[in-house]
Amino acid sequence: MSLNRNLVRGRELARTAGDHIADALLGPLTVVGRGLRHHVGWLRAWWKRTPADRRGPALLLAAAMTAALAVLPYGLLLAAAALAASAAWAGRERAAAPEAAPDTAHLKLQAVYAALTPCLTRADDPRPLYAHGGDYTKVFTHWEFDAEGRLADLELDYPAYFPDSEPAARARVEQVLQAKAGRIREYRFVWHEEGNRLRMETLAPLPGITVQPFVVAPGEIVLGITDTEGSDRTIPVDQGGTPSHQPPVVWRTGARTADAHLLALGTPRAGTSTLLRSIALQVLPYADIVVIDGAGTGEHGCLVGRPGVRRVETSLHGAIAALQWAAGETTRRLAALDRARLGGGTPPRSVTRPLWLLLDHPAELSELAHAEGRADPQDLLEIPLRQGRAARIGVVVAEHLGALERIRPVVRATARARLVLGTPGPAQAEAALGAPLEITPPARTPAGRGYARLGAAAPVRIQVPAAPDPLDDDAPADQRDAVIALLPHSDSRTEAPAPTADLVKRPVL
Known part of the structure; x- marks a missing residue:
């Protein structure tokens, strides 16, 4: 019984040692192989980006550099060592970088800009202030968010052809801004027609009181x-x-x-x-x-x-x-x-x-x-x-x-x-x-x-x-x-x- 137990233990030790030896031998080869695949992918992408009229000179330059390395003493050996070292560095296991949290303010402002685009643009405008996929920083001059991350204050420019004197057109823009900023609050909209600028301000809730004797003058x-x-x-x-x-x-x-x-x-x-x-x-x-x-x-x-x-x-x-x-x-x-x-x-x-x-x-x-x-x-x-x-x-x-x-x-x-x-x-x-x-x-x-x-x-x-x-x-x-x-x-x-x-x-x- 003791002899069989010793034999089994010996086999397990040998298997473990073999695994360690295999990992020690194959680990560097795996890293180098992963690095070589990375270099090949980079080289393929570079070849696709290179214009057709420059590919011939690029191949001629690569052949000249190879011939120069072959003439030098130990040139090809040093080149192979440098390639292996570069492949090992490129193929090492890197810790996954944590994903950056999305900028919620940027996303909200971009959503407001996209919602206002149909209201404040015209098809025949050669240089529109509002365009699909445009940048909100070109028209939003000031913005603030409250402690809960909701849009509290916004100032924006609008094109001169927008009919800001028509109540229906104003109401459409105000409804869009209220929907994007939140319908549970009140907003005051200040239209500056002379400067084509609109200011949206969030209003604090009014306090509630009970009827009582008020200090006022007669009448x-x-x-x-x-x-x-x-x-x-x-x-x-x-x-x-x-x-x-x-x-x-x-x-x-x-x-x-x-x-x-x-x-x-x-x-x-x-x-x-x-x-x-x-x-x-x-x-x-x-x-x-x-x-x-x-x-x-x-x-x-x-x-x-x-x-x-x-x-x-x-x-x-x-x-x-x-x-x-x-x-x-x-x-x-x-x-x-x-x-x-x-x-x-x-x-x-x-x-x-x-x-x-x-x-x-x-x-x-x-x-x-x-x-x-x-x-x-x-x-x-x-x-x-x-x-x-x-x-x-x-x-x-x-x-x-x-x-x-x-x-x-x-x-x-x-x-x-x-x-x-x-x-x-x-x-x-x-x-x-x-x-x-x-x-x-x-x-x-x-x-x-x-x-x-x-x-x-x-x-x-x-x-x-x-x-x-x-x-x-x-x-x-x-x-x-x-x-x-x-x-x-x-x-x-x-x-x-x-x-x-x-x-x-x-x-x-």
């Missing part, structure tokens, strides 16, 4: 919070228990304002009813209101029976009666102001105290009135809209964005303060605001997010304060408590300031 209403560029001041606000200063969108009302009425449009569940409650809570301490809920959802039931709330109507009959009273009240106030102006006296408090008409979705009441063959409630708004500024009567209309065509022309003509909430398209935003929007809305927006335009000013971003229905159990408890705290009680109302001589005079409409 001013805070519609929401905006960017620093959209306001000329800041006000102290409470953000979830943390005090801060934010730039507000302030709507100045009263007899001297040119924007006495407001039209707010929004997509479903965008926050137009919340806007009406926020306005009501801000004006109730010094004004009276009439609320007409055309949707009939009862979202304004928390205002029923409160001091200063004249009526809260949800039916067609009640809405018509309330608007007829408002038209008569407007006429009565104008007559009282005329008598006070002619007699040199002071108008009574019932005339100078502001009155607000808040209409939530009146287009539904208009359709119902049309079906019953009755007068359109919106037609009853003509007198308060046209004469309400002198009588200190303001009108706020909130409606669905898709129902803009069902709003009467008198409402659209006199309501010069505009809001649009939600995610409107370029054409919808321009129709609602009366001016093109230089900001592209994100794919999804929180409730109360939108854009505001007061008078002839440029549209600005806005975040409406959260003012949910306190009877809605699905709303956050802290927001419902904030609304309840602002609801007026019998001892919380104040009188409007006494009118001065210039308020007694009836302004020219």
Whole structure:
């Protein structure tokens, strides 16, 4: 047994030694052979690259060098040794170089350039700025990426023949840039027509706040919070228990304002009813209101029976009666102001105290009135809209964005303060605001997010304060408590300031 075991062990040792000897002998030969294949491949590639008229002189030079080596002592031997050494060096095993990570910024910018090419090029352009397979560095003059690697800022040049004065052409380029940079954010596009340059800036999200007492002058209403560029001041606000200063969108009302009425449009569940409650809570301490809920959802039931709330109507009959009273009240106030102006006296408090008409979705009441063959409630708004500024009567209309065509022309003509909430398209935003929007809305927006335009000013971003229905159990408890705290009680109302001589005079409409 021990003899057989020794024989087997001896055979294994001999086999192992033979393998080592074979590796020692064949290893260098394998390396040299791999190097010779590398040289042959290089020589074949060089021969293919060499023009046909130079191949003959190249062969003659190679033959002359071979003959010279053959004449020299040990020339051929030294040449063979040099060839073997070169083949061994070329055939050695090299560690695989790690693949360089692709430059994501370069890939993203090249993708943006390729996407813009169909929009910013023309077939008859002999030297196009944008061409398929071109270089983006020739037209992109500045770019920045955020911490997450997303495109945050981009400045580019575009050809002079691009129709940058046409909204449709602009919208196409803006949509392409938003798609490539990410639809979850807002972007501002600044077009420099004189220099054929476009700047895209990423806008930070607006902070959300709850309705609260705002520090403003009499007759001013805070519609929401905006960017620093959209306001000329800041006000102290409470953000979830943390005090801060934010730039507000302030709507100045009263007899001297040119924007006495407001039209707010929004997509479903965008926050137009919340806007009406926020306005009501801000004006109730010094004004009276009439609320007409055309949707009939009862979202304004928390205002029923409160001091200063004249009526809260949800039916067609009640809405018509309330608007007829408002038209008569407007006429009565104008007559009282005329008598006070002619007699040199002071108008009574019932005339100078502001009155607000808040209409939530009146287009539904208009359709119902049309079906019953009755007068359109919106037609009853003509007198308060046209004469309400002198009588200190303001009108706020909130409606669905898709129902803009069902709003009467008198409402659209006199309501010069505009809001649009939600995610409107370029054409919808321009129709609602009366001016093109230089900001592209994100794919999804929180409730109360939108854009505001007061008078002839440029549209600005806005975040409406959260003012949910306190009877809605699905709303956050802290927001419902904030609304309840602002609801007026019998001892919380104040009188409007006494009118001065210039308020007694009836302004020219």
